[in-house]
Amino acid sequence: MGECDRDELREVSEAVLAVTAHLSVREVLQTIVSAARRLLGAQYAALGIPDGNGSFREFLADGLTAEQWRRIGPIPRQHGLLGAMLHDPDPVRVADIRRHPSFEGWPSGHPEMVDFLGVPIVDGADILGELFLANKQGGSFDADDEELLKLLAAHAAIAIVNARLYERSRELSIVEERQRIARELHDAVTQKLFSLRLTADAALTLIARDPARAAAELDVVRRLAAEATAELKSIVVGLGPVDLAGDGLAAALRRQIELLERVQEARVSLAMDPVPRLPAASEEAAYRVAQEALHNALRHAAATRITVELRRTPKGVTLTVADDGRGFSTAGRQGRLGLISMHERARAVGGRLLIRSAPGEGTTVTMEVPVA
Numbered sequence: 197m198g199e200c201d202r203d204e205l206r207e208v209s210e211a212v213l214a215v216t217a218h219l220s221v222r223e224v225l226q227t228i229v230s231a232a233r234r235l236l237g238a239q240y241a242a243l244g245i246p247d248g249n250g251s252f253r254e255f256l257a258d259g260l261t262a263e264q265w266r267r268i269g270p271i272p273r274q275h276g277l278l279g280a281m282l283h284d285p286d287p288v289r290v291a292d293i294r295r296h297p298s299f300e301g302w303p304s305g306h307p308e309m310v311d312f313l314g315v316p317i318v319d320g321a322d323i324l325g326e327l328f329l330a331n332k333q334g335g336s337f338d339a340d341d342e343e344l345l346k347l348l349a350a351h352a353a354i355a356i357v358n359a360r361l362y363e364r365s366r367e368l369s370i371v372e373e374r375q376r377i378a379r380e381l382h383d384a385v386t387q388k389l390f391s392l393r394l395t396a397d398a399a400l401t402l403i404a405r406d407p408a409r410a411a412a413e414l415d416v417v418r419r420l421a422a423e424a425t426a427e428l429k430s431i432v433v434g435l436g437p438v439d440l441a442g443d444g445l446a447a448a449l450r451r452q453i454e455l456l457e458r459v460q461e462a463r464v465s466l467a468m469d470p471v472p473r474l475p476a477a478s479e480e481a482a483y484r485v486a487q488e489a490l491h492n493a494l495r496h497a498a499a500t501r502i503t504v505e506l507r508r509t510p511k512g513v514t515l516t517v518a519d520d521g522r523g524f525s526t527a528g529r530q531g532r533l534g535l536i537s538m539h540e541r542a543r544a545v546g547g548r549l550l551i552r553s554a555p556g557e558g559t560t561v562t563m564e565v566p567v568a
Contacts, residue, residue, distance in 0.1 A: 221359040239331035267305025276300035313337040392420040445479040468506040481541040489517035489561040497521025512566040
């Protein structure tokens with residue numbers, strides 16, 4: 197086996213192993229796209245996953261410069277050959293893409309492409325996306341190239357299916373948790389509140405003609421109210437993030453970011469130092485602050501990039517969530533409910549919250565949490 201063959205096998209192995217590594221699905225797919233371009237000697241490679249609305253939820257490319265990306269503009273729509281491949285399970289291999297019946301041209305800033313090889317990413321009868329190459333260096337794409345690209349597309353399908361299964365398992369967990377809470381509310385709290393109301397009604401009817409019995413009934417009201425409060429507290433404790441109890445704040449944040457990477461268009465990244473375990477209340481507060489900051493960035497700030505950092509400091513741990521969204525003027529905005537909640541969570545565990553933002557300049561939320 198030649199040195200070149202060994203290099204190709206190593207690159208295929210790296211691409212395959214990336215599917216099972218602890219990477220986000222976007223990183224796995226980018227690894228496969230880059231490996232496909234290098235292995236098959238193409239100038240350009242790309243992978244698209246449709247969004248169900250005529251465009252692409254993910255569109256990754258390799259071989260393009262930042263300037264070329266800028267000239268191309270927005271993510272392409274599902275038209276022409278890209279759209280046709282999402283409805284046909286057969287590979288497409290042509291010497292000149294411009295002569296294919298489905299070709300409809302490209303934007304003015306798009307690089308010139310001639311020979312083309314594309315394969316669908318399939319799971320059974322479902323087409324999940326497409327992987328394609330253009331401009332073979334030193335020749336044209338052949339049957340061997342097609343077989344290798346189909347292999348890499350199969351591994352891309354594994355990554356996509358795994359991501360969808362993970363998301364469905366999370367959704368099922370949420371549904372199950374809601375059902376559990378509903379059962380507990382019905383079995384415990386609802387019944388106690390019903391008894392409390394009946395007892396209060398009885399006390400009201402007795403207060404004029406039998407004050408002693410009315411007082412006894414009010415004692416029962418007090419006891420039932422205390423029991424209902426205790427039941428509610430126990431249920432609220434059960435609502436805490438499940439990930440925190442076992443693996444800690446760092447692992448919970450990592451899972452949250454991986455989930456957002458799968459379901460959001462914005463790029464969300466995580467950088468962490470090895471951090472010590474914090475008291476349970478501190479980890480819960482930090483996790484909830486991170487959730488609130490991420491929610492604000494994704495839902496209100498229209499951010500395209502969000503960075504979450506968890507750093508060790510001499511006195512404890514610092515959590516930072518920074519986005520490139522529209523930002524806002526902090527003057528007079530500290531009274532917003534979400535901001536109040538984050539400040540209160542930080543103060544409750546002896547920490548401090550800082551918010552930096554300005555219109556058009558994004559937002560940075562920093563929470564400092566002491567170890568002790």
